[in-house]
Amino acid sequence: MRDVSLPRSLEELWGLLDRESAAALYAGGTDLLVKLRAGLEDPPALICLERVGELKGVQDELDEVWIGAATTLSTLMEDPIIQRRFQVLRKGLEVLGSPPVRHMGTIGGNIVTASPAGDTLPALYVLGAQLEIRSKDGSRVVAIRDFIVGPGQVLLNRGEILAGIRLRKVQSYAIHHYEKVGRRKSQACAIASMAALLTVSDSGVVEAARLAWGSVGPTVVICREAEAAIEGKPLSMESLKLAIPLVEKAVSPIDDIRADAAYRRTVAGLLLLRLSEYSAGTCSAQ
Amino acid sequence: MKIRFVLNGETTELDVPGDRRVVDVLREDVGLTGAKESCGSGDCGACTILVDGESRLSCLMLAAQLQGRRITTIEGLGSEAQLHPIQSAFTQYGAVQCGFCIPGMVLATADLLKRNPSPSREQIRRGLGGNLCRCTGYQKIVDAVQAAASRSADHEKPLRDDK
Structure with missing residues (x-):
């Protein structure tokens, strides 16, 4: 039997970590408790972060929006600031798991679990999310792309936690897009996914593009070459098609129970073509 | 671990291991077998309960997390005499x-x-x-x-x- 602690503050959490530094931390439990049951992890104690007030909520700050790492996915999905400014993230949340999973799971958990298929991750990459890492001794900030280093692997030292996510408010992209290809709509782990932010001029030319793919590499894949290839050109099937070989080259998918690598590579490229649906002046972020 | 929470409208106190799954507490310790276990990994929803009115999966919640919560299982939603x-x-x-x-x-x-x-x-x-x-x-x-x-x-x- 393992002790389960539910600290109510960071102060209390640091005390618990002092006493049991190898304790496993969780918030929603939708990943960790599955692994424990399967015998994949065997921590001496558990600390549940669901009641640490300092790790929850969405704060509208001067230039940034701060999201507490233990904020549930459903709270975030319904948050007016997220809906107004970060539709790409809302779209990722909307197709993550199922309602009860979103009521339990947290954004911090989705990041730290670092699944290549994590549905908030491509959005957080294109938004350039900065992560606030805290410990008893202080805090540091790291970009999400530097924090996640492999499947399930993040640069978190013992005694450190992911406390919050910072998103820059000034994001001029009018088009926010996320699409996941899975075997069904709910409860599907992505076979391949793509998040995109685009700015398109009145004459239909792509002025800026940010693209990120999930489930087609050990971490989220970004592809500057593909971004550059569609920038400066009309948002059309023809110009998007030209970028497909660049995407196919950038990704490094694997075969697994959901799909084989070749299929994933093909889908990753073809996901680009969906962006053409935004060309007819339909620049709303819906 | 002593845990106090409201179960289907009644204040309940239990002494159970904190890491026991809520679905096991409900079915085996309390005897409410409405919540079912099927996948045990959050994929099927058979173990759904309401926690403070919100749907959650009792196979992915530990007993310690019940502390202070208001839990509704299917047994608490209606009765045989008066269905919800x-x-x-x-x-x-x-x-x-x-x-x-x-x-x-x-x-x-x-x-x-x-x-x-x-x-x-x-x-x-x-x-x-x-x-x-x-x-x-x-x-x-x-x-x-x-x-x-x-x-x-x-x-x-x-x-x-x-x-």
Whole structure:
């Protein structure tokens, strides 16, 4: 039997970590408790972060929006600031798991679990999310792309936690897009996914593009070459098609129970073509 | 570990290991077998309960997390003498086949209708997306949820939550 602690503050959490530094931390439990049951992890104690007030909520700050790492996915999905400014993230949340999973799971958990298929991750990459890492001794900030280093692997030292996510408010992209290809709509782990932010001029030319793919590499894949290839050109099937070989080259998918690598590579490229649906002046972020 | 919470309206105190799964506490320690275990990994929704009114999976919650919460299981939603309107609709529309998924379906519906009192069929499908029925009786389940929604709209006129 393992002790389960539910600290109510960071102060209390640091005390618990002092006493049991190898304790496993969780918030929603939708990943960790599955692994424990399967015998994949065997921590001496558990600390549940669901009641640490300092790790929850969405704060509208001067230039940034701060999201507490233990904020549930459903709270975030319904948050007016997220809906107004970060539709790409809302779209990722909307197709993550199922309602009860979103009521339990947290954004911090989705990041730290670092699944290549994590549905908030491509959005957080294109938004350039900065992560606030805290410990008893202080805090540091790291970009999400530097924090996640492999499947399930993040640069978190013992005694450190992911406390919050910072998103820059000034994001001029009018088009926010996320699409996941899975075997069904709910409860599907992505076979391949793509998040995109685009700015398109009145004459239909792509002025800026940010693209990120999930489930087609050990971490989220970004592809500057593909971004550059569609920038400066009309948002059309023809110009998007030209970028497909660049995407196919950038990704490094694997075969697994959901799909084989070749299929994933093909889908990753073809996901680009969906962006053409935004060309007819339909620049709303819906 | 001593845990105090409200279970189906009654203050309950238990002395159980903090890392015991809530589905085991409910079924084996308390004797409420409405919440079912099927996948044990959050994929099927058979173990759905309401925690402070919100649907959660009791196979992915530990006993310690019950502390101070208000828990509703299917046993607390209606009674045999007086079914909850969602339960009546499920029986009237033939939404129940083997019945194993139904406690979860009914509680997930309660959560859905609280958030969206008059959902479209598409919204119902999404709202119940975490609950699997292997008899594949989804059409009648969706019919029943629609009927339950229109009945409560007729009788209660609940306040719209625009979220």
